[in-house]
Amino acid sequence: MSRVRVFSEVQIWAHKHLIHVVGLLLFTGLPFFSKDLFGWVAYVLGYPVALFIGGNVNSLGLEVARWLHRLAAIVLIAISAVVFFAEVPRAKKWRIWPKNVGREVRKLLDYYVHKKRVPFDKYNIGQIAWTWFVIIGIAVMIVTGLIMWFKPSMELVTVAHELHALGAALFMIGLVIHIYAAIGIPEHRPMVTAMFRTGDLPEEYLKEHHPLYYEVVRSERK
């Protein structure tokens, strides 16, 4: 069976490392976000350090979290730069421009609620919304994060802090849905393989789930 390339090497690389780095950013940001639910992170990070240098375990952990958060932030900025320079020149090929939003939302509901077979393009409207959220969200997190880090003025920091926390909240919510849609639905397994390993999908899968895009691919082949 022939396969169709859907993700580039750069996309596979960026996706993999975004997982690592955003995972670390969330892990190290969450003890500041909710002491009640994620206070334990401070203990996990602080305990080994306290064994060596002594001191308050909780405070040490939060201090380690802050430094890891900043380190991860630098890596995130680097990854974003790579993606930017790799993707912007091929912007014409992006298929993330929303069209017919009302109809696309109905299609999405038909698929997830009524479990109907629905013709999607390369990305459904949910995937498009998520992609834009990630692009804008990471930009906002970087800008507000840098403001909180370098504190040009306390008024700016206050606003940045709220936006940063809102961004983190939306990332948490979005990631739950994103991860569920990817690995919680067994039929989507081929896409996971494509995103993490091969970068390509069986033609059959494309025909079944993304027939509109399949047509595009076919016409391009001719």
Add this chain to the structure above:
Amino acid sequence: MEYASVFIPDRCIGCRACQTACKIWNQRPVEKTSFSPDFTNPPSLTPDSFTIIKFKEVFDGEVKWIMLKEQCMHCNDPPCVSACPTGAMTKTEEGAVYVRPEKCIGCQYCVEACPFDVPKYDEGSGKVYKCTMCIDRIRDGKLPACVEACPTQALVFGKKDEVIQKLKSEGFEIYGERLPNVGGTHWLYATKEFKGKLTDPKYFGLPESPAAKEGALPAIREFGVGVAGLAILASLLHAAYWRAKKEESK
């Protein structure tokens, strides 16, 4: 038992004995000052100056100097304490709010949250410092260092309700007993001479309504945790629903 300190501007002569006594008791180093046109020095609180006397020239028919002592207000519901992620910022049962330096990580969340612009970050140690209400002295039965040093009784200290009652019965107007967002404070301002002027920006300019600077932050955090939890639940439900549908269509 809650305590309170009071600053009575009517009696302040601007000698700054309080400023000096505070530095000595808290072992804060001297700072290089520069010429300040209004004599306030240093011009604002610093990590090494937990209190300052602000000199202000006002014109009210004649030229007059008024003095305003600044230090931590020791809020009833201190926003700095709720903002602090480490528990370094602590409120005691006496009403004092102080930083435990060994726990402070210098994140400055308290600086962001304080409506009176009190906690100051020290680059050198990477920690935040501010007035402690001399909790270490109070617990030892002593007066706060600044109160003890004042030669004119412009500073008064005592049990909070007793102090307030006494001042009221003597006809003083009091600032800080009740305030929006912070509840009230354990540093009070009382005056007979400047009635109605404690919150007047042309005079003392104390905030009538201290700003709730944390803004939407607490609500955003609750929203994030709550909705992410709901999303997990919804995902699990959908997973079950999806599989049931699949069985159905077989």
